[in-house]
Amino acid sequence: MCGILFQLVQARNDSNRSTSSPVSDTLINDVARRGPDSLSTVEIAAESLRLSFSASVLSLRGTAVVPQPLYSHSGHTSETQYVLCWNGEAWRLDGEEFGPDENDTRLIFDKLIACEGRLQDVVQRIEGPYAFVFYDGPRKKLWFGRDWLGRRSLLLRQAAPGTSDITICSIADSQNTCRWDEVEADGLYFINLSDLRQPETDIQHPPIRRIPFISHDDKGLEQESSTCMTLPIPRLCKTIPAPNTPSLTPDSPAVSRLYDLLYGSLRLRVQHIPLHSVPLVPGHDGSLRPSKVGILFSGGLDCTMLARIAHEILPVHEPIELLNVAFENRRVLDAAVAEAKKAMKNKKDSYQKLNGPASTSTGGNMGLTESPADNDIYSICPDRQTGRNSWKELQTVCPTRDWRFKEINVPYDEVLAHKPRVIALLHPHDTEMDLSIGLAFYFASRPLEPDSPKILLSGLGADELFGGYARHGTAFNRNGYPGLIDELELDLTRLGKRNLGRDDRIIANWGREARFPFLDEILLREVIAWPVTDKCGFGAVPAGDNWDALDSEKKVLRLLAWKLGMKDVAGEKKRAIQFGARTAKMEAKGGKVKGTHKISVTTA
Structure with a gap:
C-alpha cells in the first residue's frame, strides 16, 4: 500500500509562473499517513514543465522497505528517464506468482522500462490491485491508471480553464475547493507531454488519452494490442439450466x-x-x-x-x-427505550388490574425488566x-x-x-x-x-x-x-x-x-x-x-x-x-433520509 501524489505544472508565458494552486501541507500529510514506512519526492524540470512525484510506502512485500518513487537515470547523463509511483499488490504476472522475497514494485518498474513504451502489454498481464503513475522520459509520456476492478484509489484534479496543470493523487485535498474526479477503472491513461512543452501553448486542459479494457471475446471492437487491453475474465456463463436440476450438496x-x-x-x-x-x-x-x-x-x-x-x-x-x-445509534436507541417504556406501562397496567392500584407501592418491580438504556447499547x-x-x-x-x-x-x-x-x-x-x-x-x-x-x-x-x-x-x-x-x-x-x-x-x-x-x-x-x-x-x-x-x-x-x-x-x-453496524440514520430526529441523498450540511 502506498500514497501517490503527482503534480504537473506548466509555466505561463506572461510571468513564467504557473497559476495553479500548490497542494496543501494537509494533503502531503494525508499521503504520508497511507504509507508510514517511507516518504520521498522526485522532481523533474523539462523546458516549461515541472513534474513532481511523491510517494509514501506501507511495506508489505519483500525482505526490506523499498522507498518510492522508483526512478532511473540515463546511462550517459544524470537526467531522470523513468519514474514510478506504485500503489498495489501484483500477485501474478503472466499467471506466474511472485516469490515470497520479491518486491513487486521493483519488478513492475523493470518491466515498464523494458516494454519500450508499450505499457499496455505489461499492465494487462498484471493480476492484483493497483493504481500508479509512470513517467516515460524518452517518449515524453505520462501514464496513469487503476486495475480493472478499481481496488485502489486514484483521483485527478485539473486546474482552472486556461492552464494545463493537473494533480493526480490517492486522496483529495480537503483544503482546496477544486473538485477531484475519480480516475475510471476502464483502461490505461496517458498524456503526451510534448504537446505541453511550449510556454506559449494555451491549452485549457491537457489532452488525456485512453487505452481501454475490452472483453476478450468482444467482436465489436478492433482488438489491436496498440489500441486496447484484454480483460482478465471471460463473459458470464449464460446457459439456462435444464428443468429439475439437482440441488447442490456439500459433496458437489x-x-x-x-x-x-x-x-x-x-x-x-x-x-x-x-x-x-x-x-x-x-x-x-x-x-x-x-x-x-x-x-x-x-x-x-x-x-x-x-x-x-x-x-x-x-x-x-x-x-x-x-x-x-x-x-x-441514537435513533435506534430511542426507539428501543420507547418500546421498553411502552412494554413496562402495559405490564404495570396488567399488574394493577390483577392486584389493585395500591399494590404498585408494595409490589416491588412487578417483574419488569430494565430499560435497554441501562444495558450495553452496543x-x-x-x-x-x-x-x-x-x-x-x-x-x-x-x-x-x-x-x-x-x-x-x-x-x-x-x-x-x-x-x-x-x-x-x-x-x-x-x-x-x-x-x-x-x-x-x-x-x-x-x-x-x-x-x-x-x-x-x-x-x-x-x-x-x-x-x-x-x-x-x-x-x-x-x-x-x-x-x-x-x-x-x-x-x-x-x-x-x-x-x-x-x-x-x-x-x-x-x-x-x-x-x-x-x-x-x-x-x-x-x-x-x-x-x-x-x-x-x-x-x-x-x-x-x-x-x-x-x-x-x-x-x-x-x-x-x-x-x-x-x-x-x-x-x-x-x-x-x-x-448491521448501525451507522445508517444515526440521528434521533434525522427525518426520512435516503442513501442516495447528498450529505447535508446539518449531517456534516
Missing part, C-alpha cells in the same frame, strides 16, 4: 472447487507477510503475540469463511483478529450479535487458534467528532450511503493497539459472484433463470464501478491495507464460467437433506461453510454493513 464438485480457489487466493494474501511489516510491540499483558492478519468481521457468511479457511493456512500459533464494529447492534455467535463457532470448530474478537464500540459523540474527516476522505463520493459505509470502515479499520495488523481481509465480492443480494431472488421470482442471469451479469459489469476506491481511501488513512480474496483473478475466471446452479440454489430440486433448508442466495458458499463445520454460519442472512 463446485463446493470442493470453491474451497480450493479460496484457499489459493487467501494463501497469496496472508502466507508471506514479511517480518519487517509486523510490529514487535507486545500486547497489553506483555506477552501477547501480535497478529499479522485482521478480518473486517460482521459474523456474516463471507467474512467468517475467510477466517475459517485462513485458519487452514496460517501457522496455528499465529493469532487472527476479528474486527467487529458497533455504533451508538450489544443490540445486529453485527455485534452475529459477530459473537460466529466467533464462538470458530472457537468450537478451530479450538487451537487464538481468535481475538475485537469489540470496537463507537459512541455517537465520537462519530460527530470524526465525521468531517470521514467526509473529506470520501470525496468525491458524497451521498448519505457513502457516509454510512465510510463511517463503518473508518472505525473498524482504526488501529486499536500499536501492534494491530496492517493487513485486513474483506469478504466483498461474494454477493456479486454467488447471487447474495435479495434482488437476485426477486429477479428469479419474476423472470426465472434468464432474469437471475441478467442480474448477475449486471453485477459483473459493475464490479469495476463499485466503490472500492472510496473504501481504499478510508482504510488506508490508518496505514492499513484491505485485501479482497473473493476478487482474485483466478477465482473470478473460474466462477464466472460456472453455470448459475453451481453458485446459488434458486429453482433447484431439493434432495431432502438438512442443508436443503439453507437459503438459495450464495448456496455454494453456504454448503462450503456446512462442510467445514460452520453450520450456524451457513444459515446467516445477508445484511449490509451500514445496517
